[in-house]
Amino acid sequence: MTKPPRHAWVGGVGMTSFGRHVGRSLSDLGREACVDALRDAGLMPASVQAAYCGSALGASLQGETGIGQSLLWELGIHGIPVVNVENACATGATALHLAWRDVAWGVHDVVLAVGVDKSVMPKGSVLKAGTAQLETQLGDIFPGLFALIAQKHMQAHGTTVRQMAQVSVKNHEHGALNPLAQFNKRVTIEQVLESPMVADPLTLFSCCPNSDGAAAVLVCSADRLRERGAGAVRVAASVLGSGDYDPMRDLTFWESELRTVRQAYADAGLGPQDLDLAEVHDAFTISEIIHCEALGLCDRGQGGPLVASGATALGGRIPVNPSGGLQARGHPPGASGLAQVFEIVMQLRGQAARRQVDGARVGLAQIMGGSKGNDSQACAVHILVNDEAASRA
Amino acid sequence: MTKPPRHAWVGGVGMTSFGRHVGRSLSDLGREACVDALRDAGLMPASVQAAYCGSALGASLQGETGIGQSLLWELGIHGIPVVNVENACATGATALHLAWRDVAWGVHDVVLAVGVDKSVMPKGSVLKAGTAQLETQLGDIFPGLFALIAQKHMQAHGTTVRQMAQVSVKNHEHGALNPLAQFNKRVTIEQVLESPMVADPLTLFSCCPNSDGAAAVLVCSADRLRERGAGAVRVAASVLGSGDYDPMRDLTFWESELRTVRQAYADAGLGPQDLDLAEVHDAFTISEIIHCEALGLCDRGQGGPLVASGATALGGRIPVNPSGGLQARGHPPGASGLAQVFEIVMQLRGQAARRQVDGARVGLAQIMGGSKGNDSQACAVHILVNDEAASRA
Numbered sequence: 001m002t003k004p005p006r007h008a009w010v011g012g013v014g015m016t017s018f019g020r021h022v023g024r025s026l027s028d029l030g031r032e033a034c035v036d037a038l039r040d041a042g043l044m045p046a047s048v049q050a051a052y053c054g055s056a057l058g059a060s061l062q063g064e065t066g067i068g069q070s071l072l073w074e075l076g077i078h079g080i081p082v083v084n085v086e087n088a089c090a091t092g093a094t095a096l097h098l099a100w101r102d103v104a105w106g107v108h109d110v111v112l113a114v115g116v117d118k119s120v121m122p123k124g125s126v127l128k129a130g131t132a133q134l135e136t137q138l139g140d141i142f143p144g145l146f147a148l149i150a151q152k153h154m155q156a157h158g159t160t161v162r163q164m165a166q167v168s169v170k171n172h173e174h175g176a177l178n179p180l181a182q183f184n185k186r187v188t189i190e191q192v193l194e195s196p197m198v199a200d201p202l203t204l205f206s207c208c209p210n211s212d213g214a215a216a217v218l219v220c221s222a223d224r225l226r227e228r229g230a231g232a233v234r235v236a237a238s239v240l241g242s243g244d245y246d247p248m249r250d251l252t253f254w255e256s257e258l259r260t261v262r263q264a265y266a267d268a269g270l271g272p273q274d275l276d277l278a279e280v281h282d283a284f285t286i287s288e289i290i291h292c293e294a295l296g297l298c299d300r301g302q303g304g305p306l307v308a309s310g311a312t313a314l315g316g317r318i319p320v321n322p323s324g325g326l327q328a329r330g331h332p333p334g335a336s337g338l339a340q341v342f343e344i345v346m347q348l349r350g351q352a353a354r355r356q357v358d359g360a361r362v363g364l365a366q367i368m369g370g371s372k373g374n375d376s377q378a379c380a381v382h383i384l385v386n387d388e389a390a391s392r393a
Numbered sequence: 394m395t396k397p398p399r400h401a402w403v404g405g406v407g408m409t410s411f412g413r414h415v416g417r418s419l420s421d422l423g424r425e426a427c428v429d430a431l432r433d434a435g436l437m438p439a440s441v442q443a444a445y446c447g448s449a450l451g452a453s454l455q456g457e458t459g460i461g462q463s464l465l466w467e468l469g470i471h472g473i474p475v476v477n478v479e480n481a482c483a484t485g486a487t488a489l490h491l492a493w494r495d496v497a498w499g500v501h502d503v504v505l506a507v508g509v510d511k512s513v514m515p516k517g518s519v520l521k522a523g524t525a526q527l528e529t530q531l532g533d534i535f536p537g538l539f540a541l542i543a544q545k546h547m548q549a550h551g552t553t554v555r556q557m558a559q560v561s562v563k564n565h566e567h568g569a570l571n572p573l574a575q576f577n578k579r580v581t582i583e584q585v586l587e588s589p590m591v592a593d594p595l596t597l598f599s600c601c602p603n604s605d606g607a608a609a610v611l612v613c614s615a616d617r618l619r620e621r622g623a624g625a626v627r628v629a630a631s632v633l634g635s636g637d638y639d640p641m642r643d644l645t646f647w648e649s650e651l652r653t654v655r656q657a658y659a660d661a662g663l664g665p666q667d668l669d670l671a672e673v674h675d676a677f678t679i680s681e682i683i684h685c686e687a688l689g690l691c692d693r694g695q696g697g698p699l700v701a702s703g704a705t706a707l708g709g710r711i712p713v714n715p716s717g718g719l720q721a722r723g724h725p726p727g728a729s730g731l732a733q734v735f736e737i738v739m740q741l742r743g744q745a746a747r748r749q750v751d752g753a754r755v756g757l758a759q760i761m762g763g764s765k766g767n768d769s770q771a772c773a774v775h776i777l778v779n780d781e782a783a784s785r786a
Contacts, residue, residue: 001442001474002499049394059452059479066481066763069770073638079652081394081633082771083487084479086452088459094476098491105498106395240474245466259472370459377462378475 003267004104010233010384011110011220012041013342018213018330019182021118026058026214030071030116033214033335037112041218042226045077048218049108052098053084054091054115056333056369062118071114086334088369089281091115092215093240093337093380099219100238100382109221117332119210142283143207145371147199150286152251154201157301159289161201165192166307167285168205171321174314175328177354182211182330192285206285211330215338217345230388233348236268236362237383243375252301256379257294257368264364264381272296275318276360277347279340281367282325291366292320314355322347322355333369340365341382348386361389396660397497403626403777404503404613405434406735411606411723412575414511419451419607423464423509426607426728430505434611435619438470441611442501445491446477447484447508449726449762455511464507479727481762482674484508485608486633486730486773492612493631493775502614510725512603535676536600538764540592543679545644547594550694552682554594558585559700560678561598564714567707568721570747575604575723585678599678604723608731610738623781626741629661629755630776636768645694649772650687650761657757657774665689668711669753670740672733674760675718684759685713707748715740715748726762733758734775741779754782 014036016029030053038045053068064070068082087094092115099111153159169189175181187205195204225232241263243256265271272295280295282288289303297318298306306312312320323329323343326336344363346352352360363384370377407429409422423446431438446461457463461475480487485508492504546552562582568574580598588597618625634656636649658664665688673688675681682696690711691699699705705713716722716736719729737756739745745753756777763770 001501004500056458060456060458063453065449065453065479066765066770069635069763069765072635073765078635078637078768079649080635081490082480082635083491083633086458086477086479087475097474098476101495101500105500107397107494107498108394240476242462242465242471242473242475244471256472370462372459372462372466375471377459 005106006104007222008100008103008219008235009222009225010235010345011043011218011225012037013217013345014040015180015215015339015342016213017180018211018332021212026055026062026064026067026116026118027071027074029212029214030114031074033216034071034075034112034114037216037218043110043218045075047110048077048080048112049110050081050102051112052095053082054095054334055117056086056088056091057117057119067116087378089283089333090337090367090369090378090380091334093367093382094378096217096338096341096382097238097240097380100235103219103221110224111219112216113219113338114214114216115334115338116214117334118212119332121210140371143199143202146284146286147202149251150201153286156252159304161193162189163304163308164206164285164289165189167282167288168192168327170307170313171282171325171327174322174355175324178324178329181324181328182209183328202284208283208326208331211332213330213332213335215335215342217338217341231349232386232388233345234385234387235382236270236385237264237381239264239267240378240380242378243372245373245375247373249374251374253290253294254368254375254379256376260379260381261294264383268383270362270383274362275364276362277319277322277357278364278366279321279323279343282321282327283331288320295364295366319357322357337365337367337380340367341384344384348384348389359389361386398499399497400615401493401496401612401628402615402618403628403738404436404611404618405430406610406738407433408573408608408732408735409606410573411604411725414605419448419455419457419460419509419511420464420467422605422607423507424467426609427464427468427505427507430609430611436503436611438468440503441470441473441505442503443474443495444505444507445488446475447488447727448510449479449481449484450510450512460509480771482676482726483730483760483762483771483773484727486760486775487771489610489731489734489775490631490633490773493628496612496614502617504612505609506612506731507607507609508727508731509607510727511605512725514603533764536592536595539677539679540595542644543594546679549645552697554586555582556697556701557599557678557682558582560675560681561585561720563700563706564675564718564720567715567748568717571717571722574717574721575602576721595677601676601719601724604725606723606725606728608728608735610731610734624742625779625781626738627778627780628775629663629778630657630774632657632660633771633773635771636765638766638768640766642767644767646683646687647761647768647772649769653772653774654687657776661776663755663776667755668757669755670712670715670750671757671759672714672716672736675714675720676724681713688757688759712750715750730758730760730773733760734777737777741777741782752782754779
């Protein structure tokens with residue numbers, strides 16, 4: 001990808017609470033997030049020039065298509081180009097990437113990215129990791145796959161079940177401070193380890209929940225920003241990649257993630273040492289440990305000791321998933337990538353209340369979607385910067 | 394949308410035959426279309442820098458997600474940004490629009506748009522026109538909606554059932570000349586009128602079939618074109634819009650279409666008098682009649698007499714749906730918009746064999762997706778030009 005000719009900014013963000021929203025439609029949830037984002041941006045619906053709507057499960061679980069058009073219609077937004085996108089768990093981040101692309105290349109000045117899902121699985125069904133026609137028939141479903149990854153990481157790097165459990169404990173602690181999180185209760189290491197075994201070594205509290213919810217981000221050119229100075233958050237990097245699917249690579253890292261993170265740091269002109277917080281894809285406890293390594297927050301294989309040290313907790317050196325992450329905030333896959341950005345924007349504006357990372361200036365959001373061969377089908381990394389935040393520190 | 398800084402070109406096109414592909418997967422069909430397009434473009438898989446994959450029904454009917462990644466994996470394309478898109482019947486055209494956008498704004502130089510669907514509907518189920526949660530529960534399914542539209546057009550403009558049937562007769566004649574079409578058999582007006590009634594006045598042969606198939610288009614910057622001069626096809630306009638959903642407007646036209654067509658003509662610097670052929674969204678016979686009016690091929694309300702005059706048949710003043718259209722070529726919704734462009738590119742290169750429109754220089758593809766209020770959820774118009782084709786005439 002060439003370098004974009006201009007900066008793109010986050011004009012506004014919005015999200016619903018995550019959890020169970022029985023009786024509410026995808027449109028209803030999506031509209032709430034969009035209204036919040038518009039209000040936050042100080043923009044009218046008519047300002048939106050294009051929209052990308054992500055839903056990973058709306059078609060397969062709810063039988064809904066045209067979700068973007070439906071929710072925008074209810075919001076009074078019409079006539080503009082609307083594209084519905086799907087990239088498994090990276091769906092929301094993909095919508096954001098396309099919105100960013102439109103603004104950064106000057107196609108439009110105000111573009112909406114919204115993501116929504118209701119993840120109630122029909123009884124007895126499982127979320128497919130690969131294609132329904134091949135991998136899933138071979139047993140490739142997410143908990144099984146990530147249990148293998150955890151076993152391999154334990155074997156290769158000495159990672160322990162207590163270190164993995166600490167990810168869940170930390171993220172539930174963070175979630176207890178987040179009024180929009182699905183779970184507001186703390187858990188202990190013992191509770192994580194003693195919860196029902198899903199796929200050894202992953203117990204129930206080692207896995208993120210299925211969730212309902214929506215999140216939205218308005219991407220704007222500089223002249224459409226209401227809040228400048230201390231409130232302005234710039235998208236310093238937006239990178240979307242897919243895997244190389246090398247079946248011979250060891251399972252303890254994703255090549256797509258290393259490559260995407262490297263590109264994002266290069267685009268932003270920043271490195272891991274510049275990050276004040278990160279939101280990563282903790283679908284399983286082991287995932288966060290590997291993502292911390294991929295982001296360069298610690299050496300390869302040292303993600304377990306890193307979380308055990310407290311460095312990634314609020315108040316630590318580099319807080320990871322201050323929102324509670326997928327583990328506690330919840331995981332409607334169409335929305336999660338945008339919810340990560342919601343959290344980072346709140347943090348960079350100093351509006352994260354009891355979760356505030358003091359003087360946060362740079363945040364990174366990482367999320368992956370799907371699985372194929374030995375890699376992700378989609379990996380998205382966004383780096384957000386508040387250039388003025390240093391003045392607050 | 395601002396004006397793009399450079400031209401984008403069609404580097405290559407490919408498609409499978411449309412019809413029933415029992416036992417073949419979405420990935421298998423999509424890969425075949427992509428291989429054809431790469432071969433046509435003279436490019437290797439590694440040249441592709443980004444890809445958009447459209448499937449309107451893959452998630453809801455086949456339970457597949459990440460279809461783009463799956464089919465590209467099988468093709469040896471990986472690492473690049475891949476986005477799965479859905480916009481109902483405009484899905485394939487939406488993938489093309491995004492690919493065009495990336496090239497025209499200089500984000501990438503070679504971008505792949507592919508669309509694929511298998512449309513076998515489960516017994517007793519119907520394709521939803523609006524949302525599953527609202528319109529469909531109120532009975533808003535496509536044949537019923539288009540029967541109302543046809544009735545209204547007959548009442549307002551004197552359109553006759555024989556004129557509508559002539560659309561099906563003409564498109565089946567065209568389809569009989571297209572080896573990739575689902576139906577290669579001619580039908581008579583009597584056969585159309587006497588086929589089983591679906592929703593009065595629309596009989597079975599007034600409705601497009603459900604189809605399986607895939608189509609792909611490679612969009613390139615000028616320097617990646619293998620064929621220049623007589624073989625080079627330029628994307629002169631690519632416009633995507635959504636409806637205004639005005640419930641009070643009369644049913645005999647779509648505001649989204651009028652607006653999108655107007656913008657496309659303006660972007661291309663061309664008008665209806667410049668068209669040598671058009672591929673339009675003849676999901677039902679009445680649809681083609683209304684689309685001809687919207688394109689300005691005749692006056693408002695005169696689409697019936699236009700088709701009856703033979704002007705839109707091969708050999709006529711302005712051939713419409715020389716491929717056979719949705720009626721005879723078939724309609725896998727993820728692929729149809731790209732199949733329209735496949736046909737136009739073949740025509741503009743003089744490679745359409747028995748369907749060739751002599752000296753074709755300018756072609757327009759129009760397609761719509763979904764329904765909401767009284768308009769489409771998505772309308773896409775592409776205008777393609779072979780600047781050198783005049784020398785062949």
